[in-house]
Amino acid sequence: MASETNARRYTPATAEAAAKNAIRGTAESTAPVILSVRDLAVEYKTSVGWMQAVRGVDLDIRQGEAVALIGESGSGKSTMGFALLRMLVRSARISQGTAVYRDRSGKEVDLFGMKDKDFRKVRWNEIAMVFQAAQNSLNPVMRISDTFYETARAHGMTDRKAVRDKTIDLLKKVQLDAERVYNAYPFELSGGMRQRVSIALSLLLDPQLIILDEPTTALDILTQRAIIDVVKSLRDQLDFTMIFISHDLSLAAELADRVATMYAGEIVEYGPVRDVFYQPKHPYSVGLLNAVPPIVGEEFTPLTAIPGSTPNLLRMPTGCPFHPRCPFATEICAKEDPPLVDLGGTHMAACHHHDKVTKDPAVWERMEAAG
Numbered sequence: 001m002a003s004e005t006n007a008r009r010y011t012p013a014t015a016e017a018a019a020k021n022a023i024r025g026t027a028e029s030t031a032p033v034i035l036s037v038r039d040l041a042v043e044y045k046t047s048v049g050w051m052q053a054v055r056g057v058d059l060d061i062r063q064g065e066a067v068a069l070i071g072e073s074g075s076g077k078s079t080m081g082f083a084l085l086r087m088l089v090r091s092a093r094i095s096q097g098t099a100v101y102r103d104r105s106g107k108e109v110d111l112f113g114m115k116d117k118d119f120r121k122v123r124w125n126e127i128a129m130v131f132q133a134a135q136n137s138l139n140p141v142m143r144i145s146d147t148f149y150e151t152a153r154a155h156g157m158t159d160r161k162a163v164r165d166k167t168i169d170l171l172k173k174v175q176l177d178a179e180r181v182y183n184a185y186p187f188e189l190s191g192g193m194r195q196r197v198s199i200a201l202s203l204l205l206d207p208q209l210i211i212l213d214e215p216t217t218a219l220d221i222l223t224q225r226a227i228i229d230v231v232k233s234l235r236d237q238l239d240f241t242m243i244f245i246s247h248d249l250s251l252a253a254e255l256a257d258r259v260a261t262m263y264a265g266e267i268v269e270y271g272p273v274r275d276v277f278y279q280p281k282h283p284y285s286v287g288l289l290n291a292v293p294p295i296v297g298e299e300f301t302p303l304t305a306i307p308g309s310t311p312n313l314l315r316m317p318t319g320c321p322f323h324p325r326c327p328f329a330t331e332i333c334a335k336e337d338p339p340l341v342d343l344g345g346t347h348m349a350a351c352h353h354h355d356k357v358t359k360d361p362a363v364w365e366r367m368e369a370a371g
């Protein structure tokens with residue numbers, strides 16, 4: 001069940017602090033920052049204490065851009081999304097940090113400090129989320145038309161005709177046979193069609209920012225391709241800002257302007273997509289790139305798994321959290337957690353040896369062979 005009791009008091013970030021700490025937007029983009037997250041930490045209560053799933057995240061998102069949040073299972077991607085929408089489970093809490101959101105009128109609001117009744121005007125109207133496995137979350141006993149109408153009604157839109165017209169338009173925009181789908185029940189639709197419906201539903205109230213959590217997971221590769229094309233076309237037609245969550249860096253590279261790589265709750269690399277994709281500076285980003293087949297291109301590329309597994313968040317390794325799995329690790333890595341540093345051109349990485357990082361799969365194969 002959703003909890004809205006975790007709100008933390010907002011301390012406005014000074015321009016100076018923001019300049020010092022922020023993960024900045026692309027050098028090219030001069031659009032205003034609409035979401036500014038600072039030092040965000042989110043914890044889950046466990047039988048042995050609080051477990052930090054998001055650890056000190058800073059993130060700025062500019063109007064109109066698409067930012068991909070990439071990482072293995074358990075790296076904290078969904079937790080970030082739920083925190084921003086204040087939809088964390090009751091056993092979770094935002095233990096520190098702020099998130100300042102600039103709404104469409106240009107007014108800045110404190111997402112974590114707002115009263116519940118005020119926040120309800122932000123959720124879905126301003127910021128919407130397509131949940132992980134959303135294709136399975138449509139109400140099975142409601143026709144698609146009713147699901148859209150009930151969502152609209154809950155936000156004060158009661159004109160059935162207007163909601164119908166908007167729904168039909170959105171279903172067309174996600175490239176569905178709108179009239180048929182409008183009258184259908186979810187079980188009459190394929191997984192890919194239900195995912196398109198979920199994406200259309202998230203757009204019903206014209207949000208400024210959409211968080212898409214793994215929109216292609218559990219879909220076959222052709223359907224994945226189709227969903228990516230739908231999202232691209234929607235971005236061309238509707239002017240929304242997007243956070244795209246995925247474990248697949250090559251997929252994100254197709255959609256995003258910038259990429260943030262998350263490991264064990266921290267952002268360890270951030271930058272324009274071409275930089276992170278072609279010249280990754282954190283070994284973990286390289287590992288993610290080598291671990292999945294690209295969905296574009298015809299060349300066969302051998303895959304290399306990242307050795308080991310994600311750390312137990314209750315017993316984090318000393319120093320750099322990635323060091324037990326990193327082929328570039330040296331003595332300092334086990335002792336000192338590297339800060340995220342600016343490498344120029346808004347490309348940032350948290351790695352002591354970022355200048356030595358290469359994409360050469362042989363480096364990883366040697367580590368795998370060494371056990």
Ligand SMILES: Nc1ncnc2c1ncn2[C@@H]1O[C@H](COP(=O)(O)OP(=O)(O)OP(=O)(O)O)[C@@H](O)[C@H]1O
Pocket residue numbers: 044045053071072073074075076077078079080089091132247313
């Ligand atoms: N409701 C919960 N209660 C306790 N721990 C949770 C809960 N939800 C997530 N976690 C833990 O928080 C950490 C981050 O989980 P999260 O779901 O945010 O990761 P993710 O990056 O979205 O992973 P995936 O790619 O599998 O969706 C994980 O260790 C996970 O086990």
Ligand code: SF4
Pocket residue numbers: 282283284320321322323324326327328329330333338350351352353354
């Ligand atoms: S700091 Fe060291 S262990 Fe961490 S990613 Fe860089 S090289 Fe690897």
Ligand SMILES: [Mg+2]
Pocket residue numbers: 077078079132213
């Ligand atoms: Mg997730």
